[in-house]
Amino acid sequence: MRAVPIHRYGGPEVLEPEQLPTPEPGPGQVRIAIEAVSVGFAQTQMRRDAFPAPMWNPTLPVVLGGDVVGTVEAVGPDVDRVRPGERVGAFLMEGAYADRVLAPAAALVPVPAELDAAEATALPGAGPIAVGTLKTGRLAPGESVLVHAAAGGIGHLSVQLAKAAGAGPVIATASSPEKLEFARSLGADVVVDYTRPDWAEQVRAATGGRGVDLILDSVGGQVLLTGVQLLAPGGRLVFYGSAGGDKAVPAVPVLDLVGLKSVVGFNLSAWQRLHPEQYAEGLAELTACLVDGRVRSAVHARLPLEQAGEGHRIIEARLHQGRVVLVP
Ligand SMILES: NC(=O)c1ccc[n+]([C@@H]2O[C@H](COP(=O)([O-])OP(=O)(O)OC[C@H]3O[C@@H](n4cnc5c(N)ncnc54)[C@H](OP(=O)(O)O)[C@@H]3O)[C@@H](O)[C@H]2O)c1
Known part of the structure; x- marks a missing residue:
């Protein structure tokens, strides 16, 4: 072969x-x-x-x-x-x-x-990861979601699934105008270039100053640490990848989590093992969405x-x- x-x-x-x-x-x-x-x-x-x-x-x-x-x-x-x-x-x-x-x-x-x-x-891994990170982050309708690396293989599915789950606003980050335009075409309400120094202020402004309810982070490093600062009271950050370079897996100061904020590490196989019913339901729904075009x-x-x-x-x-x- x-x-x-x-x-x-x-x-x-x-x-x-x-x-x-x-x-x-x-x-x-x-x-x-x-x-x-x-x-x-x-x-x-x-x-x-x-x-x-x-x-x-x-x-x-x-x-x-x-x-x-x-x-x-x-x-x-x-x-x-x-x-x-x-x-x-x-x-x-x-x-x-x-x-x-x-x-x-x-x-x-x-x-x-x-x-x-x-x-x-998208069906075996990327899609279930997009579904599983949203489930793990306990997204409720109307909550704000920040999707980092939103034009990527998993991120572009996360934007669409967050939107379909009734999130609002869905804020998408990426590193170029073309990627931001792509994220917008998939339904992101607000797009932010996170290579700009003022990206966090733009995200906070998009939530009316309140902070973000759910952050999906596959980048890590300073993006993750800034994300912790951006969490609303009760906000959740799901960490599932470290694309941001050598120092992409930082230590999170627990005192920054006071205010019922949390950071959880996501791994597909752990989610499948712990929540097989969520996984099976999510996979079936995702398959239907791909077939009828609701998710691209x-x-x-x-x-x-x-x-x-x-x-x-x-x-x-x-x-x-x-x-x-x-x-x-
Ligand atoms: N937890 C799990 O079970 C699991 C399983 C598989 C994959 N993952 C992780 O999920 C993440 C997304 O995976 P994917 O396959 O869909 O990748 P991908 O999104 O196709 O590519 C990586 C993304 O990371 C962003 N990025 C940020 N900093 C970067 C850098 N220094 N170099 C390159 N890219 C950078 C890029 O977007 P911008 O250019 O817009 O920044 C790009 O869209 C990865 O971190 C991967 O390791 C997790």
């Missing part, structure tokens, strides 16, 4: 295509013939050996993971919940920059035939598998609106 492993950590150039043996599914596994796989910021951190969480500790060479959409091609001996020919998605830590991948049968999500494969990469999964670029390095360059240059997807 075709794959793009990394043999060493480094820049996008370490992503080099090669032929690898096609794996056979073992107990509990299926083999998926991949139609599309997302490229996300987390994989650029993994490639650089800068991923901050302990759950990813591979032995090199390794093939990076992502949100995969494809067709089940073969199933392991004891697998009966899914059959060859079914269209599925999987959020995988490893193995996805390839035209074939093994996945645990228990982790598959159904993917309707009518969805475009690249757009459907935007694809910035569709690249051949062999151009995985180019996908990483786009993400690291912060050029994308929506997702970057490899189509093997």
Whole structure:
């Protein structure tokens, strides 16, 4: 099979295509013939050996993971919940920059035939993360929501889902006028360039001075610390990513949380384990929204598998609106 492993950590150039043996599914596994796989910021951190969480500790060479959409091609001996020919998605830590991948049968999500494969990469991971961060932040209708990195793969879904859940205002941040325009086109009420020194004042003004009820933060660092200052009484900040560089996982002074404010760290698998009913309901609703067009999964670029390095360059240059997807 075709794959793009990394043999060493480094820049996008370490992503080099090669032929690898096609794996056979073992107990509990299926083999998926991949139609599309997302490229996300987390994989650029993994490639650089800068991923901050302990759950990813591979032995090199390794093939990076992502949100995969494809067709089940073969199933392991004891697998009966899914059959060859079914269209599925999987959020995988490893193995996805390839035209074939093994996945645990228990982790598959159904993917309707009518969805475009690249757009459907929102279903296994990005979309559930957008849903799960809003649920974890206990969004109530009418509450203000601040979505950071709102033009990104997950962020652009968060804007739409917050709006659909009745939030108001939805305030979106991004780093360029084009991205802010994109966020506005998805329904953001207020857009703010958070590379400007006065971004926090603009956000506070958008809430009439009260502060923000819910902040979805995938950037961390000073953006997160400023976000804590921006929380309204009873406000919640959900931290789920650290795109903001080396110091993106700061210590939060607990005294800043007096006023019934809270900061919670979100991880997709923890949310799935703790709230399986929320996850199942959220996934079903998200699937329906993608099928009938209520939520748009935007694809910035569709690249051949062999151009995985180019996908990483786009993400690291912060050029994308929506997702970057490899189509093997
Ligand atoms: N907790 C979980 O379970 C989980 C799972 C997967 C991913 N994640 C995290 O979720 C976040 C979003 O993931 P994604 O795949 O959708 O990524 P993405 O949004 O497509 O790309 C990263 C975003 O971060 C922003 N950004 C801020 N500072 C940046 C910097 N120094 N370099 C590059 N980008 C920067 C960019 O927007 P601007 O240019 O507008 O700033 C960009 O939109 C990431 O932090 C990722 O690690 C969390």
